[in-house]
Amino acid sequence: DVKVTQSSRYLVKRTGEKVFLECVQDMDHENMFWYRQDPGLGLRLIYFSYDVKMKEKGDIPEGYSVSREKKERFSLILESASTNQTSMYLCASSALGPSYEQYFGPGTRLTVT
Amino acid sequence: AQSVTQLDSQVPVFEEAPVELRCNYSSSVSVYLFWYVQYPNQGLQLLLKYLSGSTLVESINGFEAEFNKSQTSFHLRKPSVHISDTAEYFCAPYNQAGTALIFGKGTTLSVSS
Numbered sequence: 001d002v003k004v005t006q007s008s009r010y011l012v013k014r015t016g017e018k019v020f021l022e023c024v025q026d027m028d029h030e031n032m033f034w035y036r037q038d039p040g041l042g043l044r045l046i047y048f049s050y051d052v053k054m055k056e057k058g059d060i061p062e063g064y065s066v067s068r069e070k071k072e073r074f075s076l077i078l079e080s081a082s083t084n085q086t087s088m089y090l091c092a093s094s095a096l097g098p099s100y101e102q103y104f105g106p107g108t109r110l111t112v113t
Numbered sequence: 114a115q116s117v118t119q120l121d122s123q124v125p126v127f128e129e130a131p132v133e134l135r136c137n138y139s140s141s142v143s144v145y146l147f148w149y150v151q152y153p154n155q156g157l158q159l160l161l162k163y164l165s166g167s168t169l170v171e172s173i174n175g176f177e178a179e180f181n182k183s184q185t186s187f188h189l190r191k192p193s194v195h196i197s198d199t200a201e202y203f204c205a206p207y208n209q210a211g212t213a214l215i216f217g218k219g220t221t222l223s224v225s226s
Contacts, residue, residue, distance in 0.1 A: 004156070033213065040122070042203060042218035043157075058213065090156060098145050098207045099164050102214065104156035 003027075004105040006091050012111045019078040021108050023091030029103075030096040032074035034058075034066060037088040037107070049074055050096065081112045117206050119217035126224055128196055134189040134220045136204030145207035146187045147214065148178055152200045160202070163187065174198075199224045 007022035025032065033048040035058075045058030047066040055066050063085060067075045074093075078085055088109050092102040120135040138146070148160040161172040168180040178189045187204060201221050205214040 035216075040218060042119075043216040045213055048213055092157075099162075101147070101159040101162065102149075102157075104158065106156045 004091055004093055004103050006089075006105040006108050008108050009106060010109050010111075012113065013078075013081050014113055015082060017078075017081050017112075019081050019110065019112075021076040021078075021089055021091075021110070023074045023076070023093075023105055024072055025074075025093040025103070026072065027093060027095075027103065028071065029093035030071075031094045031100075031102075032068065033092040033094075033102065034064075034074065034076045035090045035092065036060070037090055043090065046076065081110075083112050086110060086112045116208065116215050117204055117217040119202075119204050119220050121220050122218065123221045123223065126194055126222070128224055128226050129193045131192050132190065132194050132198075132222065134202050134204075134222065136187045136189065136217060138185050138187065138204070138206040138215075140185050144180065144182070146178075146180060147205040147207070148172075148176070148187070148189050149203045149205055149216075150200045151203070151219075157203065160189075194222070194224045196224050196226060198222060 004025045034046045035043040049055045049068045065077045088107050090107045091105040094100045094102045116139040118137045146163045149157040150160045151157045161170045163170050163180045171177045176191045201219045203219050204217040208215045
């Protein structure tokens with residue numbers, strides 16, 4: 001059974017803290033994605049990666065960075081968390097190519113206070 | 114610019130009633146089209162997709178969607194819904210200009226008895 005796991009389901013951090021969200025997939029997928037999901041806004045792409053050490057900005061990269069040192073792991077980093085980054089964060093992976101479905105993790109609900 | 118529009122943010126229906134969730138996309142995106150579903154407290158999962166060939170595609174749980182090129186639509190339908198279909202549904206065309214899906218803002222389907 002294919003699986004995308006995220007390091008935490010719920011996370012509470014203080015403003016200004018550095019936050020790491022981890023995502024691991026076991027399907028040997030080339031593509032990995034980070035989205036944030038907010039009510040009424042749907043899913044918005046933050047960053048994606050199509051290979052180790054490669055990354056591309058999505059629609060809302062400001063305030064975020066990513067790291068992909070190994071094929072199976074894609075990390076999202078909030079350098080200095082702010083309250084407007086309170087959100088649900090979803091990680092996904094897919095094989096290379098537009099016809100392949102994305103497999104999603106369960107999400108991390110991050111609250112920044 | 115948003116390239117996909119889900120015309121209804123919420124659709125309440127009674128069990129066994131038919132339902133249609135509407136999706137329109139701009140002609141600038143690829144004709145690879147996807148519907149994803151998110152059940153309460155879960156990540157997203159693929160419901161169905163159109164890549165080529167027959168314009169009518171079906172899912173294993175009774176949903177179907179029809180690709181209409183002239184109207185740039187990909188509406189999702191089910192002739193008789195169940196309580197278990199209660200979920201949020203996302204239409205997602207593939208962005209040919211980039212390398213990622215564009216997700217709509219979502220439609221919450223609420224089925225009551």
